[in-house]
Amino acid sequence: MNKKNLNELKKNFIDNGYCIVKKIVSDKQCDFFLKTISKYAIKDYPPILNPDRAEFLVPQSISKMQNLKSLKNKTKFLKDMEKDISIFRSFMVNKRIMRILKFIKSKKVDPLMSQMIFKKSKTKFSKQSWQPHQDNSYIKNKNGHYITTNLFLNKSSYENGTLYIWEKSHKDGIFKFNFKKSYREKDGKPGNIVKTKKNFKIKILNFKKGDLLVLHGNCVHGSFPNTSRTSRPLYSVSYMPIGEKFISGKNAQRVRLKYS
Numbered sequence: 540m541n542k543k544n545l546n547e548l549k550k551n552f553i554d555n556g557y558c559i560v561k562k563i564v565s566d567k568q569c570d571f572f573l574k575t576i577s578k579y580a581i582k583d584y585p586p587i588l589n590p591d592r593a594e595f596l597v598p599q600s601i602s603k604m605q606n607l608k609s610l611k612n613k614t615k616f617l618k619d620m621e622k623d624i625s626i627f628r629s630f631m632v633n634k635r636i637m638r639i640l641k642f643i644k645s646k647k648v649d650p651l652m653s654q655m656i657f658k659k660s661k662t663k664f665s666k667q668s669w670q671p672h673q674d675n676s677y678i679k680n681k682n683g684h685y686i687t688t689n690l691f692l693n694k695s696s697y698e699n700g701t702l703y704i705w706e707k708s709h710k711d712g713i714f715k716f717n718f719k720k721s722y723r724e725k726d727g728k729p730g731n732i733v734k735t736k737k738n739f740k741i742k743i744l745n746f747k748k749g750d751l752l753v754l755h756g757n758c759v760h761g762s763f764p765n766t767s768r769t770s771r772p773l774y775s776v777s778y779m780p781i782g783e784k785f786i787s788g789k790n791a792q793r794v795r796l797k798y799s
């Protein structure tokens with residue numbers, strides 16, 4: 540990517556609170572990632588938090604291992620997990636992504652957490668629709684430097700539960716909000732709901748497989764339920780520039796991850 544393209548991404552991010560990098564990952568890599576991480580998806584395909592850390596991946600996929608009959612297969616499951624975790628980590632610190640984020644923030648950034656959201660068609664979690672929220676409402680970085688990336692592992696549109704944003708909503712700091720459980724919630728409506736009297740225009744975002752959405756932590760966004768036959772898998776990774784403070788969180792346990 541040349542300087543002109545990088546400048547354009549940065550301008551979009553600053554002006555609009557988000558930018559989209561088209562086709563940052565090839566179809567083949569997307570399919571490989573999805574196939575690998577799907578080994579750890581349990582019944583109903585709930586999201587997997589921090590699949591890049593064994594202490595998270597083991598408890599969230601243990602029923603998959605227990606379903607295996609022989610000890611040989613169980614040990615293989617765990618052995619393969621080691622390898623797969625390094626694949627997930629490599630996506631978090633993908634060189635092209637890190638370069639773009641560093642350029643946008645004019646500072647080196649560290650990954651803090653990741654989440655795989657399958658929105659697998661015809662499962663309970665396909666109906667999950669995120670309420671309008673700011674990702675920074677969880678982290679509360681007062682300088683608004685938190686960033687979330689969403690890598691789309693399949694095409695994404697209204698029918699299969701794509702994301703929308705509230706235009707220019709990243710310019711007002713952190714809004715008041717109602718706390719919502721946002722990990723394996725029962726009502727299918729996660730996301731700390733923003734409370735504001737201000738009106739924003741809603742913009743629905745469409746993606747192709749391999750596109751990356753870079754979101755300002757204060758940009759209000761949400762998503763639609765997947766009512767189609769097409770799954771809408773995405774791998775989300777959050778980042779923070781060096782020197783910035785953040786709240787770790789009981790579930791997400793954000794930390795500066797020093798992967799290379």
Ligand SMILES: O=C(O)CCC(=O)C(=O)O
Nearest residue numbers: 656669674700761762775
């Ligand atoms: O997967 C989605 O539909 C939205 C996810 C999201 O906004 C989040 O994880 O904070």
Ligand SMILES: [Fe+2]
Nearest residue numbers: 672673674760
């Ligand atoms: Fe979000």
